[in-house]
Amino acid sequence: MELLLVMLIGVLYAAGVYFILRRSMVRLLLGIMLLGNGTNILIFLLGNITKGKPPIIDADLKVFADIYADPIPQALILTAIVISFGLTSFAIVLLKRVYALIGSDDLDDLNTPEEEDI
Amino acid sequence: MRSPILQTAAKYLLPILLLFSAFLLLRGHYHPGGGFVGGLVASIAFVLHSFAYGTDNTMKLLWYKPLTLIPIGLMIASAAMFAPVLFGLPVMTGLWFDQPIPVIGMIGSALFFDLGVYLVVIGVVLTILFTISLYTH
Amino acid sequence: MIDNQIIATVLVHLFTALLQLAFWRKTVTQRILSIAGTLTGFLFAANLFTKVYTGSILTMNASNWEAPFGIVFVADMLSATMVLLTSIAALAVSIFSATGVGRARMLYGYFPIFHFLVMGLNGAFLTGDIFNLYVWFEVVIIASFVLLTLGGRKAQLEGAVKYMAMNILASTFFLTGVGLLYGITGSLNMADLALKIPEVENQSIVNLTAMFFLIGFGIKSAVFPLYFWLPSSYHTPPSAVAATFGGLLTKVGIYALFRVFTLVFTPDEFMKTLFIVMGILTILTGAFGAIIKNNIRRLFSYLIVCHIGFIIGGLGLYTKVALLGAVFYLIHDMIVKTNLFLIAGLIRQLRGTMNMEKLGGLYAHYPKISLLIAVVLFSLAGIPPLSGFWPKIYLIEAGFSANNYAFVLSVIIGSFITLYVIARLWSEVFWKNDPAEEIVTDSFKPLKPFKKMLLVLPIGILAATTLYTGLNAEIIIQVADRISTEMLDTTPYIQAVLGN
Numbered sequence: 001m002e003l004l005l006v007m008l009i010g011v012l013y014a015a016g017v018y019f020i021l022r023r024s025m026v027r028l029l030l031g032i033m034l035l036g037n038g039t040n041i042l043i044f045l046l047g048n049i050t051k052g053k054p055p056i057i058d059a060d061l062k063v064f065a066d067i068y069a070d071p072i073p074q075a076l077i078l079t080a081i082v083i084s085f086g087l088t089s090f091a092i093v094l095l096k097r098v099y100a101l102i103g104s105d106d107l108d109d110l111n112t113p114e115e116e117d118i
Numbered sequence: 119m120r121s122p123i124l125q126t127a128a129k130y131l132l133p134i135l136l137l138f139s140a141f142l143l144l145r146g147h148y149h150p151g152g153g154f155v156g157g158l159v160a161s162i163a164f165v166l167h168s169f170a171y172g173t174d175n176t177m178k179l180l181w182y183k184p185l186t187l188i189p190i191g192l193m194i195a196s197a198a199m200f201a202p203v204l205f206g207l208p209v210m211t212g213l214w215f216d217q218p219i220p221v222i223g224m225i226g227s228a229l230f231f232d233l234g235v236y237l238v239v240i241g242v243v244l245t246i247l248f249t250i251s252l253y254t255h
Numbered sequence: 256m257i258d259n260q261i262i263a264t265v266l267v268h269l270f271t272a273l274l275q276l277a278f279w280r281k282t283v284t285q286r287i288l289s290i291a292g293t294l295t296g297f298l299f300a301a302n303l304f305t306k307v308y309t310g311s312i313l314t315m316n317a318s319n320w321e322a323p324f325g326i327v328f329v330a331d332m333l334s335a336t337m338v339l340l341t342s343i344a345a346l347a348v349s350i351f352s353a354t355g356v357g358r359a360r361m362l363y364g365y366f367p368i369f370h371f372l373v374m375g376l377n378g379a380f381l382t383g384d385i386f387n388l389y390v391w392f393e394v395v396i397i398a399s400f401v402l403l404t405l406g407g408r409k410a411q412l413e414g415a416v417k418y419m420a421m422n423i424l425a426s427t428f429f430l431t432g433v434g435l436l437y438g439i440t441g442s443l444n445m446a447d448l449a450l451k452i453p454e455v456e457n458q459s460i461v462n463l464t465a466m467f468f469l470i471g472f473g474i475k476s477a478v479f480p481l482y483f484w485l486p487s488s489y490h491t492p493p494s495a496v497a498a499t500f501g502g503l504l505t506k507v508g509i510y511a512l513f514r515v516f517t518l519v520f521t522p523d524e525f526m527k528t529l530f531i532v533m534g535i536l537t538i539l540t541g542a543f544g545a546i547i548k549n550n551i552r553r554l555f556s557y558l559i560v561c562h563i564g565f566i567i568g569g570l571g572l573y574t575k576v577a578l579l580g581a582v583f584y585l586i587h588d589m590i591v592k593t594n595l596f597l598i599a600g601l602i603r604q605l606r607g608t609m610n611m612e613k614l615g616g617l618y619a620h621y622p623k624i625s626l627l628i629a630v631v632l633f634s635l636a637g638i639p640p641l642s643g644f645w646p647k648i649y650l651i652e653a654g655f656s657a658n659n660y661a662f663v664l665s666v667i668i669g670s671f672i673t674l675y676v677i678a679r680l681w682s683e684v685f686w687k688n689d690p691a692e693e694i695v696t697d698s699f700k701p702l703k704p705f706k707k708m709l710l711v712l713p714i715g716i717l718a719a720t721t722l723y724t725g726l727n728a729e730i731i732i733q734v735a736d737r738i739s740t741e742m743l744d745t746t747p748y749i750q751a752v753l754g755n
Binding site: 188189192193196200202203207208209210211212 | 259262266269270273276277279315316317318319
Binding site: 020025028032035036039042043045046047072073076079080083086087090091094095097098101102107110111112 | 386390393396397400401404407409410412413415416417419420423424426427430431433434435437438439443487
């Protein structure tokens with residue numbers, strides 16, 4: 001399981017970096033999303049995956065007697081997902097506006113020369 | 119393209135999904151669920167409706183712009199955050215009623231915080247999706 | 256000492272923003288609420304600062320969870336000073352925005368978003384939890400995206416795409432660092448991390464994690480190899496927004512570097528050298544970039560980069576004197592950089608352009624305003640006894656005592672180029688004869704006196720703060736001295752958070 005996740009993280013990071021290095025804006029966005037997902041899985045992996053042991057304590061116990069799944073990485077990932085949802089949706093709307101204005105998906109067309117500054 | 123199957127299904131699924139989202143919201147404190155998931159389910163109900171009947175009809179169904187839900191939700195959430203300060207406790211401390219209320223269970227300031235999150239999530243998701251879908255047409 | 260007062264500076268801006276949302280589309284009410292909100296925020300921040308300055312480090316456990324488990328808010332000297340400076344800058348920007356920002360932008364919610372941004376900044380300065388720091392960073396980023404794109408001219412959207420891509424990337428690096436840190440220590444509380452990091456057996460993975468933080472915060476604070484997004488986006492939004500960005504947003508990255516690399520990680524020799532090299536290169540690239548620019552705001556953007564190098568280099572030297580100088584420079588820089596962009600906005604109001612070649616003769620037309628601006632420009636250049644001068648003395652002294660002559664030389668080169676650039680700006684914009692033959696577009700003169708006052712007053716407030724920092728340098732040195740002492744000896748911080 002761990003090895004599979006490690007490979008998945010590697011693939012996601014590699015694909016993300018590859019996409020970011022392209023000139024297309026949509027690919028830039030996709031690359032950022034893939035990197036974000038890779039990071040989320042990395043956090044999940046680092047929280048030591050424990051199967052079938054929910055972090056719920058018996059009513060008569062004060063401390064955990066058994067090994068249990070750490071809920072914090074999942075809380076972190078959930079927060080990160082929520083944030084990246086907001087950022088991604090904003091980015092999509094922004095890129096649509098830019099595309100409507102410039103009519104191009106190429107990042108190189110995104111440079112106004114300095115002479116046109118106010 | 120309007121599909122009669124999707125339209126009929128959406129008509130019945132909308133109230134069921136909304137009920138389910140309320141269920142998720144209420145059980146959220148000690149069980150899986152909560153304001154965020156509940157809000158997502160509720161907004162998916164409206165998104166399904168907009169797929170079946172078109173975005174304009176869904177907006178009519180909602181009466182108000184979904185954008186107005188964001189400040190309302192934020193206000194409820196921050197009131198729940200701020201309430202413990204009035205009792206001399208640190209911000210965001212959970213305040214609980216002593217007696218559980220039938221059907222709903224224990225009520226505390228955490229529930230109101232979740233309710234705020236629920237409304238904000240519906241507002242944000244619907245605003246974004248409506249903006250994107252109206253922009254294309 | 257536990258105190259609810261800490262969070263007040265955050266809550267003030269939250270409630271101001273919510274009130275403004277309730278008065279959606281009522282721009283006059285929103286303006287009044289904004290000024291009232293930032294003023295209250297300033298009073299709370301001043302109160303917090305005096306409490307921390309006269310007393311000790313304050314902490315507050317959110318939700319009443321005990322320190323290493325729950326989220327804790329901490330106000331030590333560094334945090335309190337940053338919050339105080341932020342609220343001064345926010346007050347000035349808020350007054351300036353009342354006339355300096357177009358009505359269309361206000362209708363789209365400029366003010367609520369501005370307050371969410373300031374709330375995020377205050378939260379980031381006050382939190383003692385590294386994941387919470389990430390969340391506050393995201394609040395700041397989302398608010399800054401909206402501010403940057405509001406209004407949506409072509410150049411503005413172009414700047415926004417670059418800004419967005421680099422900042423999301425920075426957050427991803429930061430988040431990866433947080434995840435690794437949790438994986439190796441099992442804690443997110445910064446004080447707790449400070450205790451647990453030295454006990455980690457595999458120190459090379461600690462260094463790897465530190466690099467993730469360095470890249471993440473480095474992008475945000477625009478240090479040498481990662482600064483390109485800043486000069487290509489900061490000249491696009493309205494000046495009030497650019498002032499918030501230039502004065503406060505890069506500085507929150509610097510704050511995070513200070514916090515993480517003095518409290519959580521202790522830099523080893525390699526890290527220190529890396530910081531110094533990055534600092535030197537940042538100074539030089541920023542300075543040489545500023546020489547060739549003709550647009551005032553592009554020039555100021557490069558000066559931001561240049562002066563961040565001073566602070567990073569000071570952090571890299573990592574001695575008491577160097578940290579003192581770096582902190583003093585940070586204090587001076589936050590106020591002056593905010594003011595510079597407000598000045599750029601005022602010049603735009605006066606002449607309708609920010610291109611130095613098309614400007615001129617402002618001193619002949621507006622002598623009083625020009626003298627006010629001169630104070631700011633010359634304190635930026637570091638003419639003694641103004642505020643930019645003192646921290647450089649400390650930085651140069653620290654460089655000499657560490658035998659790091661390359662850093663000393665680059666500080667001197669950076670200062671001279673800043674002086675040259677400022678002198679050129681002064682002669683081009685204020686002394687040169689007006690190049691325009693016909694009557695230029697002056698949108699300042701027809702304004703009512705009250706509105707004129709709203710544009711000049713914030714520059715005056717910030718200039719007075721700068722003058723105070725320069726002329727009462729011994730007080731600021733005392734503050735910076737306490738901050739640098741707390742940086743080198745983190746025991747009081749850890750004790751205040753964890754108790755014993």
